[in-house]
Amino acid sequence: MRVVIIGGGPCGLTAAWELAKNGANVTVVEKDSSLGGLCKTVRRDGYQFDLGGHRFISRDHELVEDIKELMGPRLLARSRRSCILFPDRRFEYPLNMMDVLKNGAIGTNLRFALGYVATISGLSRSLSPVGSFQQWVEAKYGKPLYHEFFGPYTRKLWGVDPATLSGEWAASRIPAPRFIDTLRKSIGLSGTTKTHAASYLYPVGGIGEMFETMGARIETLGGKVITGADAGSLVMRDGRAVAIRVTDSGGGAMDIEGDTFLSTAPLNRLADMIDPTANPGTGLGHRSLRFLNIMLDGIEDLSPYTWQYTPSPQVIMTRVQEPKRRSPHSAPEGRTSVMLEIPCRKDDDVWNMPDGQLQDRALEGMSRLGYRLGPHVSGVFSTYAEHAYPLLTIQAAALRHAALLSARQYPNVTSLGRQGLFRYIFMDEAMLMGRQWARNLMNPNGHNPAHEEDYGAGSLLRESGSIAV
Numbered sequence: 001m002r003v004v005i006i007g008g009g010p011c012g013l014t015a016a017w018e019l020a021k022n023g024a025n026v027t028v029v030e031k032d033s034s035l036g037g038l039c040k041t042v043r044r045d046g047y048q049f050d051l052g053g054h055r056f057i058s059r060d061h062e063l064v065e066d067i068k069e070l071m072g073p074r075l076l077a078r079s080r081r082s083c084i085l086f087p088d089r090r091f092e093y094p095l096n097m098m099d100v101l102k103n104g105a106i107g108t109n110l111r112f113a114l115g116y117v118a119t120i121s122g123l124s125r126s127l128s129p130v131g132s133f134q135q136w137v138e139a140k141y142g143k144p145l146y147h148e149f150f151g152p153y154t155r156k157l158w159g160v161d162p163a164t165l166s167g168e169w170a171a172s173r174i175p176a177p178r179f180i181d182t183l184r185k186s187i188g189l190s191g192t193t194k195t196h197a198a199s200y201l202y203p204v205g206g207i208g209e210m211f212e213t214m215g216a217r218i219e220t221l222g223g224k225v226i227t228g229a230d231a232g233s234l235v236m237r238d239g240r241a242v243a244i245r246v247t248d249s250g251g252g253a254m255d256i257e258g259d260t261f262l263s264t265a266p267l268n269r270l271a272d273m274i275d276p277t278a279n280p281g282t283g284l285g286h287r288s289l290r291f292l293n294i295m296l297d298g299i300e301d302l303s304p305y306t307w308q309y310t311p312s313p314q315v316i317m318t319r320v321q322e323p324k325r326r327s328p329h330s331a332p333e334g335r336t337s338v339m340l341e342i343p344c345r346k347d348d349d350v351w352n353m354p355d356g357q358l359q360d361r362a363l364e365g366m367s368r369l370g371y372r373l374g375p376h377v378s379g380v381f382s383t384y385a386e387h388a389y390p391l392l393t394i395q396a397a398a399l400r401h402a403a404l405l406s407a408r409q410y411p412n413v414t415s416l417g418r419q420g421l422f423r424y425i426f427m428d429e430a431m432l433m434g435r436q437w438a439r440n441l442m443n444p445n446g447h448n449p450a451h452e453e454d455y456g457a458g459s460l461l462r463e464s465g466s467i468a469v
């Protein structure tokens, strides 16, 4: 059986790795010139920058062990520290109610505390649309904290009113505060935040090194990995896909024939490949990110934080990252760098702004936050992620379902991964989906999810063990 996989990101490559390990005939086509998808690393002048600064964590013991074996000594064990940074205040993240109360002004604290108590006691109810992001946060943290932190950050990151976003996303990604922990802390006993792992694995050469190494391993095992090959359409015959038509960077086209196809390209792109005239996924939107990568000279370390979230509308970025906090090899000896995540839409003003102009705005914002970087900047360049976040509006679930149904007409085509399922999932979840799909293909009698959605972050992942790193 010839297997063709569209996309050399975590999902596609892990599927190909699993197949190649078992001697299958597999070809991966990736439109970019390098591997990793959203998990790629760009290197320049001795500095390295991910698209957004990733970390690898998984509850799946086997996956963690496989990655350790793949990477050997190139894999570092690191720990995370994050904060929420305002021009005048800083809070540790995940939010800890005691820290919030300690760091705020007395009047603000009182509002947060009363809002929180009113919520957990049922005295205050959110009037925001049922099932929305705003409703979920107001119900867990109270209205004042929503209006101070979550509302502004979410509006800035997603570019839409949080009342139009789905609460499902908030429920899976924001740790709900536990009243008992807050109480324990308030009487001097330590509380725990169980939902966020503090330690993680990270390759010396940036997260992309994990997938570059995986690509090389697939080839050693006999698989094929073709970069710079953009899959434009599926060639159909008798109700089945028989080939994908790809274009290379020089504009040359070729057909790659196969018996089974896995697409990890964006779901609406796959729907276009199948039939551009009847694409039910057209309404599925994405939030894009532009990363401003700033190389610094004369500063060895900027801060102890892996991530600094910056909700303030006065600054253009939503997160500040210092790549050296992940791998000390991310900058030349004695220097450091920062990467700023700037949310936008493909082709809007921010996406198209010249580097120099964006740099001025970003540095002005950094200086409001207490970092005066201007004299230390030795170089700046931008990288872009068009499909950074699936825009999970309340209506998106129905559109996603319709687009998946349309792809399902063809029994030998499957759509998976973060883009392929239009789901907000992490890299290990994408990798586990790829691995499970490959195993099902080789052993159709084993655990076999009925539909693409069943590969999602639901039962498949919750069934697995419980180790972080």
Ligand SMILES: Cc1cc2nc3c(=O)[nH]c(=O)nc-3n(C[C@H](O)[C@H](O)[C@H](O)COP(=O)(O)OP(=O)(O)OC[C@H]3O[C@@H](n4cnc5c(N)ncnc54)[C@H](O)[C@@H]3O)c2cc1C
Pocket: 006, 007, 008, 009, 010, 011, 012, 029, 030, 031, 032, 035, 036, 037, 038, 039, 051, 052, 053, 054, 055, 056, 057, 229, 230, 231, 232, 264, 265, 266, 269, 289, 341, 385, 388, 389, 416, 417, 418, 419, 420, 425, 426, 427, 428, 430
């Ligand atoms: C800012 C940011 C930070 C993140 N941080 C973390 C983190 O710390 N930890 C974590 O676990 N996860 C993190 N994630 C999530 C992680 O990046 C994704 O879950 C993961 O990359 C999904 O893998 P995938 O293979 O499904 O999709 P992608 O990584 O999107 O890969 C899809 C691939 O398909 C290719 N492709 C698309 N269309 C075509 C086509 N027509 N022809 C050929 N190839 C095509 C793309 O170029 C891409 O390489 C983060 C995401 C973002 C945006």
